[in-house]
Amino acid sequence: MTTSAATNGGESMISLQQLTKVFPGQAKPAVEGLDMEIPAGEIVVLVGPSGCGKTTTMRLINRLIEPTSGRIILEGEDVTKVNPDKLRRRIGYVIQQIGLFPHQTISDNIATVPRMLGWDEKRIKARVDELLAIVGLDPEAYRGRYPKQLSGGQRQRAGVARALSADPPVMLMDEPFGAIDPITRDRLQNEFLRVQQTIRKTIIFVTHDIDEAIKMGDRIAILREGSQIAQYDTPERILSAPADDFVADFVGAGASLKRLNLSLVRDVEMVQWPTVGIHDSRAAVLAALRASDKGAALVLDDQRRPVRWVSARDLGREDMPLSDVGLPAEAIVQPNATLADALNEMLQSRYGCAIVVDHTGAHLGTVDFATVSAAIQEMRRDARDRSRAEADQLHVADAAGA
Amino acid sequence: MSLFDYLNAQGDRLLGLAIEHAQIVIVSVSISTVIGVLLGVLTYRTNGPRYVALGVTGIFLTIPSFALFGLLIGPLGLGATPAIVALVMYGLLPIVRNTIVGLRSVDPAVVESAQGMGMGRYRRLLRIELPLAWPVIVTGIRVAAVIIVGIAAIAAVVNGPGLGKDIFRALARVGTPTAIPQALSAVLGIIIIAILIDLAFMVVARLTTSRGIRT
Ligand SMILES: Nc1ncnc2c1ncn2[C@@H]1O[C@H](COP(=O)(O)OP(=O)(O)OP(=O)(O)O)[C@@H](O)[C@H]1O
Numbered sequence: 001m002t003t004s005a006a007t008n009g010g011e012s013m014i015s016l017q018q019l020t021k022v023f024p025g026q027a028k029p030a031v032e033g034l035d036m037e038i039p040a041g042e043i044v045v046l047v048g049p050s051g052c053g054k055t056t057t058m059r060l061i062n063r064l065i066e067p068t069s070g071r072i073i074l075e076g077e078d079v080t081k082v083n084p085d086k087l088r089r090r091i092g093y094v095i096q097q098i099g100l101f102p103h104q105t106i107s108d109n110i111a112t113v114p115r116m117l118g119w120d121e122k123r124i125k126a127r128v129d130e131l132l133a134i135v136g137l138d139p140e141a142y143r144g145r146y147p148k149q150l151s152g153g154q155r156q157r158a159g160v161a162r163a164l165s166a167d168p169p170v171m172l173m174d175e176p177f178g179a180i181d182p183i184t185r186d187r188l189q190n191e192f193l194r195v196q197q198t199i200r201k202t203i204i205f206v207t208h209d210i211d212e213a214i215k216m217g218d219r220i221a222i223l224r225e226g227s228q229i230a231q232y233d234t235p236e237r238i239l240s241a242p243a244d245d246f247v248a249d250f251v252g253a254g255a256s257l258k259r260l261n262l263s264l265v266r267d268v269e270m271v272q273w274p275t276v277g278i279h280d281s282r283a284a285v286l287a288a289l290r291a292s293d294k295g296a297a298l299v300l301d302d303q304r305r306p307v308r309w310v311s312a313r314d315l316g317r318e319d320m321p322l323s324d325v326g327l328p329a330e331a332i333v334q335p336n337a338t339l340a341d342a343l344n345e346m347l348q349s350r351y352g353c354a355i356v357v358d359h360t361g362a363h364l365g366t367v368d369f370a371t372v373s374a375a376i377q378e379m380r381r382d383a384r385d386r387s388r389a390e391a392d393q394l395h396v397a398d399a400a401g402a
Numbered sequence: 403m404s405l406f407d408y409l410n411a412q413g414d415r416l417l418g419l420a421i422e423h424a425q426i427v428i429v430s431v432s433i434s435t436v437i438g439v440l441l442g443v444l445t446y447r448t449n450g451p452r453y454v455a456l457g458v459t460g461i462f463l464t465i466p467s468f469a470l471f472g473l474l475i476g477p478l479g480l481g482a483t484p485a486i487v488a489l490v491m492y493g494l495l496p497i498v499r500n501t502i503v504g505l506r507s508v509d510p511a512v513v514e515s516a517q518g519m520g521m522g523r524y525r526r527l528l529r530i531e532l533p534l535a536w537p538v539i540v541t542g543i544r545v546a547a548v549i550i551v552g553i554a555a556i557a558a559v560v561n562g563p564g565l566g567k568d569i570f571r572a573l574a575r576v577g578t579p580t581a582i583p584q585a586l587s588a589v590l591g592i593i594i595i596a597i598l599i600d601l602a603f604m605v606v607a608r609l610t611t612s613r614g615i616r617t
């Protein structure tokens with residue numbers, strides 16, 4: 001039941017069947033009977049405690065480690081026995097330590113697989129420049145540099161570019177953003193998600209950070225010792241309906257807060273506070289305030305951009321223009337902000353709400369605490385309903401089988 | 403007779419000997435490099451063979467040179483051949499050892515990423531591991547060359563070529579006026595060759611090491 005989310009997804013790109021690895025001289029398998037379907041075009045995140053077998057699982061998939069038993073199916077083809085070097089050229093691989101070749105320029109690093117595949121130099125050069133641009137490194141400035149002349153974050157980007165070089169359908173990324181500071185890491189994550197929007201690779205992504213898993217994953221597999229799947233599901237469901245105590249513990253406290261990272265402002269119902277134009281009369285403002293149950297109105301400029309919050313009390317000073325009375329309109333978010341961002345803004349705002357604007361800065365509406373709390377309720381209800389529906393299905397199946 | 407007068411009189415002959423000396427060193431170092439790097443490449447990943455390679459080449463270096471040259475007369479006779487064989491043996495240890503150390507110190511993450519990209523064993527060695535180990539290997543070859551320049555002087559006992567001839571002639575005529583300048587000039591020649599070879603290696607090492615790993 002916990003793996004149900006995997007089977008109703010898109011067509012499966014990678015399929016692991018009873019994959020097992022016992023290292024010589026060890027009693028317990030590092031990976032034991034792993035069954036998993038990786039849908040095409042999605043990011044599947046493997047997350048779990050240290051030593052649970054995440055890296056081993058990745059290295060089994062590109063056969064850097066030969067499985068003791070079980071099968072690996074890639075694009076419908078059993079690759080358990082094919083030439084491993086040829087297989088690896090179809091799978092991009094980013095390891096935690098990046099592993100750029102220090103004696104080669106960034107350009108030569110990225111060109112590694114295309115050269116092995118025999119591309120002509122003109123095509124390779126064009127591809128290298130294209131990839132550098134994709135990962136946000138200016139080709140002019142970086143293609144001729146050596147790895148030691150790059151910062152940690154830039155090396156990570158170069159590593160990702162190298163893994164993408166021959167446009168492999170599959171990418172394995174083992175803690176690719178592991179050893180960098182939180183701010184750069186956040187930026188790299190965002191950029192990578194943006195790139196993924198267009199390249200739509202099938203990606204297996206390892207991390208031991210549940211927050212990163214929630215952010216990056218279309219699906220998350222929470223693993224325990226021996227690469228045993230504790231739950232394989234969408235981030236929403238992992239957060240709202242953890243399969244057992246192990247998952248709940250792993251997700252940790254603050255699951256509700258984390259869930260807010262998954263919903264965007266555009267997905268929730270906005271609240272309308274009264275709005276007035278910047279040149280409107282006092283009387284018009286008072287009328288607008290009286291017509292609503294809110295304590296303040298939002299003053300918009302001629303481009304409908306929020307300028308001030310004004311309450312009835314602020315209107316006393318007849319001589320001052322509307323643009324000077326009341327409080328400045330702060331806590332402004334765009335529709336693609338997460339509810340977590342919006343909540344953060346709200347906490348700092350005078351009226352406990354965040355103003356939503358479009359990309360030109362024009363006013364769309366507001367979200368407040370009630371909006372956020374309603375969104376949480378709804379997510380919880382959805383998760384419960386789905387669990388129940390699945391349980392029912394299972395009963396039906398059992399009954400049919402009996 | 404002063405050293406200066408001696409050099410004036412015998413300059414051309416000395417230059418000829420020095421060139422012979424340098425030639426035998428270059429030939430021996432080259433052969434030693436091919437064998438030594440090959441031994442290193444073949445053994446660096448497995449403990450047993452690695453210990454054997456290091457042990458055996460280490461023993462070569464402990465055999466007194468007179469004895470080794472003498473021993474080789476039996477199977478190889480006199481002349482350049484036994485000289486070169488002995489010098490190659492003396493050059494092996496530093497080259498084998500540095501090849502092994504260099505290859506073993508290549509960052510495993512770099513090797514894993516190369517392997518993960520589908521580079522085969524052979525290509526990985528040639529394109530990744532050897533270039534990265536190269537600075538260490540070159541240092542080994544340089545040490546071997548300097549050792550060989552000195553020991554090559556002894557090659558004269560088996561009638562080998564080089565400046566050693568003059569040293570042995572001088573030793574045979576101790577007490578005559580030209581004995582001391584003759585020996586001194588030969589020793590000086592050997593030192594100059596050693597310094598030139600050392601310098602040449604510094605240049606070669608720099609030119610053959612990627613800018614990405616130069617220190
Ligand atoms: N080459 C190997 N030989 C023997 N045992 C190994 C080898 N590689 C991994 N193991 C063992 O297999 C288990 C799983 O290791 P693995 O590296 O897959 O963990 P992981 O989930 O990636 O952990 P981490 O989060 O710390 O990276 C560990 O117990 C480890 O000691």
Ligand SMILES: [Mg+2]
Nearest residue numbers: 054055056174
């Ligand atoms: Mg790991």
